[in-house]
Amino acid sequence: NKAELIELDKKHFLHPTSSIQAQQKTGAPLVFTEGNGIYLKDMEGDMYIDGMSSLWNVNIGHGRKELAEVAAEQMNKLAFSSTFSGFSHEPAIRLAKKLADLAPGNLNVSFFTSGGSEANDSAIKLVRHYWKVKGFPERKKVITRKRGYHGVSMGSTSATGIPEFHAMTTSLAPDFLYAPTPYIVEGEFTEEDLMKAAQEVRKMIESEGPETIAAFMAEPIQGAGGIIVPPEKYFEEIRNICDEYGVLFIADEVITGFGRTGKMFGLEHWDVVPDVMTIAKGISSGYVPLGAVMINDEIHRELIKYSKGTLFHGFTYSGHPVGCAVALKNIELIEEERLIENAAEMGQELEKGLKYLEEKHWSVGRVRNVGLLGAFELLADRDKNTRFDATQGVAGKVVQECLKRNLIVRSVTYEGTDIIAIAPPLSITKEEIKDIISIFDDAVSAVETTLK
Ligand code: PLP
Numbered sequence: 001n002k003a004e005l006i007e008l009d010k011k012h013f014l015h016p017t018s019s020i021q022a023q024q025k026t027g028a029p030l031v032f033t034e035g036n037g038i039y040l041k042d043m044e045g046d047m048y049i050d051g052m053s054s055l056w057n058v059n060i061g062h063g064r065k066e067l068a069e070v071a072a073e074q075m076n077k078l079a080f081s082s083t084f085s086g087f088s089h090e091p092a093i094r095l096a097k098k099l100a101d102l103a104p105g106n107l108n109v110s111f112f113t114s115g116g117s118e119a120n121d122s123a124i125k126l127v128r129h130y131w132k133v134k135g136f137p138e139r140k141k142v143i144t145r146k147r148g149y150h151g152v153s154m155g156s157t158s159a160t161g162i163p164e165f166h167a168m169t170t171s172l173a174p175d176f177l178y179a180p181t182p183y184i185v186e187g188e189f190t191e192e193d194l195m196k197a198a199q200e201v202r203k204m205i206e207s208e209g210p211e212t213i214a215a216f217m218a219e220p221i222q223g224a225g226g227i228i229v230p231p232e233k234y235f236e237e238i239r240n241i242c243d244e245y246g247v248l249f250i251a252d253e254v255i256t257g258f259g260r261t262g263k264m265f266g267l268e269h270w271d272v273v274p275d276v277m278t279i280a281k282g283i284s285s286g287y288v289p290l291g292a293v294m295i296n297d298e299i300h301r302e303l304i305k306y307s308k309g310t311l312f313h314g315f316t317y318s319g320h321p322v323g324c325a326v327a328l329k330n331i332e333l334i335e336e337e338r339l340i341e342n343a344a345e346m347g348q349e350l351e352k353g354l355k356y357l358e359e360k361h362w363s364v365g366r367v368r369n370v371g372l373l374g375a376f377e378l379l380a381d382r383d384k385n386t387r388f389d390a391t392q393g394v395a396g397k398v399v400q401e402c403l404k405r406n407l408i409v410r411s412v413t414y415e416g417t418d419i420i421a422i423a424p425p426l427s428i429t430k431e432e433i434k435d436i437i438s439i440f441d442d443a444v445s446a447v448e449t450t451l452k
Pocket residue numbers: 055114115116117118120149150151152219223224252253254255280281
């Protein structure tokens with residue numbers, strides 16, 4: 001029963017990215033038992049709209065039996081075997097080939113992990129290794145961006161540009177630098193002001209010395225940082241800067257991959273191809289843990305040429321057969337059911353809905369979305385782009401009002417922002433988008449009455 005589970009939860013379960021003290025007061029009040037499409041059902045039988053695809057990962061939607069069947073089939077046949085030295089299996093080989101077909105440019109080679117953090121750590125280690133074996137061991141610094149989120153392992157925590165995530169560990173891994181991101185928290189700004197963030201990357205490379213920089217790493221659209229969509233020319237400029245200084249460009253497509261933005265990968269919106277790409281989440285729609293780093297043919301060729309001896313990097317679950325089999329089926333269904341095209345179309349519906357909220361509510365501004373990755377902000381004065389006092393917790397209140405109405409969304413409050421993020425499964429329908437907008441409408445109305 002629920003009371004018993006909540007007691008056990010308090011006593012025995014340390015939850016990720018949660019307030020330890022709040023959990024001790026209330027437990028985890030929502031205990032889900034089933035999922036179907038965009039909906040989650042809790043122990044009381046109440047249905048919730050999963051407006052975040054849980055952790056931006058259940059791209060295909062909940063309850064797909066085909067994925068469960070493939071997992072069972074693979075477990076019955078070969079639940080696990082190693083992919084270390086001299087060993088391989090068909091699901092990992094086929095998935096690596098499929099990813100090569102899907103990825104842009106000549107990103108043709110995959111190294112598998114269990115998730116996004118491991119993928120980013122692996123990417124960082126691989127690019128450092130690449131430079132080292134080529135004879136440039138001093139090329140080890142990695143430039144990431146403020147408000148960037150890359151995970152919670154030691155390397156990916158250090159790559160993350162959100163100070164809240166640094167606070168827990170008394171020291172970070174060395175050789176990470178944080179460039180500004182194209183987002184201005186408060187006050188008026190132009191597109192040109194935002195583009196300055198790209199020039200800051202150039203300045204950073206020059207002041208540190210290009211011969212010390214291994215890579216620049218960025219999410220095409222920052223997710224946890226607040227759905228930060230770059231100006232049109234930003235990534236083209238970043239690509240040029242990286243080329244000019246011989247710096248490798250790592251795209252963290254952990255959220256933006258596998259159709260989230262209405263294209264297979266996020267950077268395709270700007271026709272920019274990275275040298276290295278990390279993926280996770282939507283690769284398996286969260287049905288099993290899986291991630292990967294993809295490297296291009298040149299890096300692969302150079303590694304073959306120079307990387308003598310054993311590559312001392314590999315997880316027990318690098319290329320788990322069940323994970324790979326499920327990912328293959330997940331990608332097949334995403335393609336067959338044209339879910340990426342649906343994400344693009346439903347993205348337009350979402351855009352209309354967000355604009356409607358902006359027209360109707362004085363506090364709603366800076367609405368934005370690319371496909372089914374969207375956000376709106378709550379602003380004290382949206383013409384001047386000024387913020388509410390952080391102590392008011394406006395975004396948190398909106399999230400709570402949504403939850404009361406059975407919609408799960410998340411707020412982003414770093415640097416005093418009040419951002420509400422939305423990222424539903426790609427299988428969503430027009431009617432379901434309308435339901436979400438209508439809940440947002442009511443939730444914002446409820447909070448606005450307390451503000452003025
Ligand atoms: N990179 C990005 C952009 C993410 O959003 C996340 C997780 O939210 C990660 C990396 C880390 O992935 P994981 O939680 O699977 O380790």
